[in-house]
Amino acid sequence: MVGAVGRHLALAGFMGAGKSTIGARVAELTARPFVDLDALIEKRHVPIAELFARGEAEFRRVEEEILAEVLAGPEAVIALGGGTVLSPLNRERLRVRALTVYVDVDVETAWRRARETDRPLARREEDFRRLYADRQRVYEEAADGVARDADGVLLAALAVRLRGEVDLSGPAVVVVDERVAQLHEPPVEAPVHRVAAGEAAKTLQVVERLWSEVALGRDGTIVAFGGGSTTDVAGFVAATYLRGVRWIAVPTTLTGQVDAAIGGKTGIDTSDGKNLAGAFHFPAQVVVEPEFLATLPHEERRAGMAEVVKTGLLAGRHLWELPDEEMIQACAAYKAGVVLSDPYETEGRRALLNLGHTFAHALEAGSGYRVRHGDAVALGLLAALRLSGLSTDAVEDVLHPEPVAADLDAAWAALGRDKKGKGVFVLLEAPGKPVITTVPDADARRALAALIRQ
Numbered sequence: 001m002v003g004a005v006g007r008h009l010a011l012a013g014f015m016g017a018g019k020s021t022i023g024a025r026v027a028e029l030t031a032r033p034f035v036d037l038d039a040l041i042e043k044r045h046v047p048i049a050e051l052f053a054r055g056e057a058e059f060r061r062v063e064e065e066i067l068a069e070v071l072a073g074p075e076a077v078i079a080l081g082g083g084t085v086l087s088p089l090n091r092e093r094l095r096v097r098a099l100t101v102y103v104d105v106d107v108e109t110a111w112r113r114a115r116e117t118d119r120p121l122a123r124r125e126e127d128f129r130r131l132y133a134d135r136q137r138v139y140e141e142a143a144d145g146v147a148r149d150a151d152g153v154l155l156a157a158l159a160v161r162l163r164g165e166v167d168l169s170g171p172a173v174v175v176v177d178e179r180v181a182q183l184h185e186p187p188v189e190a191p192v193h194r195v196a197a198g199e200a201a202k203t204l205q206v207v208e209r210l211w212s213e214v215a216l217g218r219d220g221t222i223v224a225f226g227g228g229s230t231t232d233v234a235g236f237v238a239a240t241y242l243r244g245v246r247w248i249a250v251p252t253t254l255t256g257q258v259d260a261a262i263g264g265k266t267g268i269d270t271s272d273g274k275n276l277a278g279a280f281h282f283p284a285q286v287v288v289e290p291e292f293l294a295t296l297p298h299e300e301r302r303a304g305m306a307e308v309v310k311t312g313l314l315a316g317r318h319l320w321e322l323p324d325e326e327m328i329q330a331c332a333a334y335k336a337g338v339v340l341s342d343p344y345e346t347e348g349r350r351a352l353l354n355l356g357h358t359f360a361h362a363l364e365a366g367s368g369y370r371v372r373h374g375d376a377v378a379l380g381l382l383a384a385l386r387l388s389g390l391s392t393d394a395v396e397d398v399l400h401p402e403p404v405a406a407d408l409d410a411a412w413a414a415l416g417r418d419k420k421g422k423g424v425f426v427l428l429e430a431p432g433k434p435v436i437t438t439v440p441d442a443d444a445r446r447a448l449a450a451l452i453r454q
């Protein structure tokens with residue numbers, strides 16, 4: 001089990017850390033129910049201060065009972081009480097049924113927030129500070145990850161980490177894009193298997209070669225080091241080799257860091273088209289190192305920025321204006337939220353990430369794949385915004401799309417083959433409010449034609 005996929009997402013931390021506020025936001029972004037454990041206890045019993053007055057042991061007993069009940073229910077985001085993880089029973093139950101994230105806060109902020117409430121353990125500042133110091137280790141030990149805000153929780157929930165070490169728990173191999181191998185040291189010391197640069201690696205021949213070369217046992221880990229093409233193919237090898245081994249993604253392109261390495265989709269191309277064979281297989285960890293982007297060619301960065309603009313439009317935030325590190329984190333967190341809301345693309349929510357992509361795929365096909373993917377996505381976003389009746393400024397200012405040479409009839413035919421079905425598009429009611437909707441053929445064809453150079 002990876003991250004919070006198929007499990008509850010529990011937030012531990014000291015009083016005043018913001019677990020309830022952050023939890024409610026994360027629940028909204030992952031389309032999961034939100035449970036505030038303290039509030040639920042109060043609803044079922046009496047105010048916590050009153051329950052506490054009967055002795056802390058009685059309070060903890062009630063808390064254990066209610067947590068067990070919540071953990072037996074549908075996958076939720078759960079804001080735990082400040083002391084929930086003190087109970088070994090609770091810790092064991094959480095270990096089995098939840099991913100627990102420690103919401104860290106500095107003591108000043110925690111005190112400022114907590115003293116305004118009637119929390120029984122926030123009456124005297126001195127006691128509060130002592131308790132804070134005592135609890136840090138408990139939280140660290142009980143939690144699978146640490147975060148300070150909603151984005152941080154979403155990243156931890158899919159084991160996405162900015163910088164940091166690659167966690168190996170046994171033998172490993174590295175699968176690396178051959179161009180990346182010339183530019184950067186692999187993130188771990190392990191046998192290295194090179195694959196062709198970029199999309200050329202996503203073939204069955206490469207998969208077969210890796211199946212026979214990697215020589216790992218079931219306890220092995222495949223570390224994918226490269227852009228989306230490398231993580232797609234290495235992840236697919238990990239999904240299928242010995243019926244599935246652990247893998248870790250270390251993406252080196254902007255597209256990889258904000259999109260391709262996150263979400264568990266792995267795959268290769270077939271003679272019939274792109275990404276037609278694949279599997280869902282979530283990486284045990286995604287290590288994002290923005291420094292790798294320093295060597296990225298301009299056009300590859302631009303392709304990544306098209307995904308950044310898409311994400312910003314979906315999230316309703318000008319994410320493209322942020323410095324790289326913040327921008328990457330925010331985009332990755334947004335994708336993690338959507339993925340957690342629909343990990344295996346069965347609910348339709350994951351399809352929202354296709355904003356602009358239906359037109360993009362049509363343009364790529366209509367040009368005989370001469371149009372670059374990033375350019376096609378930029379144009380696709382332009383069409384989606386025009387059909388939504390919204391300003392196209394963000395796309396024009398950041399991506400400067402220009403109409404491309406393509407055959408309108410061939411592109412139109414490809415649009416009809418899109419997997420969502422003819423006439424169905426992801427549009428925006430407003431920035432931050434994506435919808436899946438139908439568009440009359442005449443309007444869709446006109447929008448497509450406007451992207452093609454006459």
Ligand SMILES: NC(=O)c1ccc[n+]([C@@H]2O[C@H](COP(=O)([O-])OP(=O)(O)OC[C@H]3O[C@@H](n4cnc5c(N)ncnc54)[C@H](O)[C@@H]3O)[C@@H](O)[C@H]2O)c1
Nearest residue numbers: 179197198199227228229252253255256260265292295296
């Ligand atoms: N699995 C998913 O959810 C998902 C999502 C989006 C895209 N994808 C896939 O990702 C692929 C595209 O990936 P991509 O855009 O990351 O590019 P890529 O992996 O195809 O690499 C593009 C080029 O950049 C080079 N490169 C990579 N890192 C570099 C670095 N740090 N410095 C210099 N050069 C570097 C590569 O050698 C290659 O030439 C497509 O196959 C697409 O289908 C998958």
